[in-house]
Amino acid sequence: MTVEHQARGRTNGAASGRRRSRKDEILEIAVGLFASRGYHGVSMDDIGAAAGVTGPALYHHFAGKEAMLVAALIPVSEELLTGGQERSTGHPDDPRGALESLIDFHVEFALANPAVIALHLHELDRLPDEPRRRIRRLQRLYVEQWVTVLTTLHPGMPDGEARVLAHAAFGLMNSTPFLGGEVDRRRRAELLRAATLAALLAHPDS
Numbered sequence: 378m379t380v381e382h383q384a385r386g387r388t389n390g391a392a393s394g395r396r397r398s399r400k401d402e403i404l405e406i407a408v409g410l411f412a413s414r415g416y417h418g419v420s421m422d423d424i425g426a427a428a429g430v431t432g433p434a435l436y437h438h439f440a441g442k443e444a445m446l447v448a449a450l451i452p453v454s455e456e457l458l459t460g461g462q463e464r465s466t467g468h469p470d471d472p473r474g475a476l477e478s479l480i481d482f483h484v485e486f487a488l489a490n491p492a493v494i495a496l497h498l499h500e501l502d503r504l505p506d507e508p509r510r511r512i513r514r515l516q517r518l519y520v521e522q523w524v525t526v527l528t529t530l531h532p533g534m535p536d537g538e539a540r541v542l543a544h545a546a547f548g549l550m551n552s553t554p555f556l557g558g559e560v561d562r563r564r565r566a567e568l569l570r571a572a573t574l575a576a577l578l579a580h581p582d583s
Contacts, residue, residue: 412492
């Protein structure tokens with residue numbers, strides 16, 4: 378199953394209880410197309426055709442592809458930071474519990490948003506300077522939530538080494554766009570959690 382199909386499946390099966398707006402639906406379709414074909418491989422006409430929307434109606438919602446990319450990536454970065462802050466501070470006397478909570482949060486996010494993960498990995502540099510800097514800043518702040526937990530869990534670990542481990546963990550968890558459907562979602566989550574936790578509990582000797 379491609380990330381395009383996964384993104385559409387998430388749209389069709391959303392259980393948030395909030396009725397999705399037409400703009401939300403168009404953005405989901407655009408994200409799926411960008412993730413599967415690449416930003417430059419998708420035109421506004423392609424998005425309109427997939428969404429069943431004519432050109433003028435599409436531009437009523439978004440100024441262009443760039444605006445869609447911004448609309449997809451900034452809220453996601455904000456969501457990650459907010460969720461990371463809640464989980465890293467939710468276990469003040471239990472750094473391992475905080476780490477497990479962070480891992481659970483990120484794995485669930487990555488499995489629910491494979492198309493957005495793919496955009497972050499491959500298309501972020503398509504953005505103009507201001508939104509790209511904003512997203513990079515949000516990402517750095519998110520990483521620091523992990524660094525704080527890791528340096529508490531491993532006393533004496535330098536911040537720089539904790540950042541290396543955090544980014545390595547993201548590489549594991551953000552592999553979701555490339556995972557096939559031969560393993561069911563629950564088992565994929567278990568495997569990703571276990572692999573990430575094992576990697577981060579290890580404290581390599583210098």
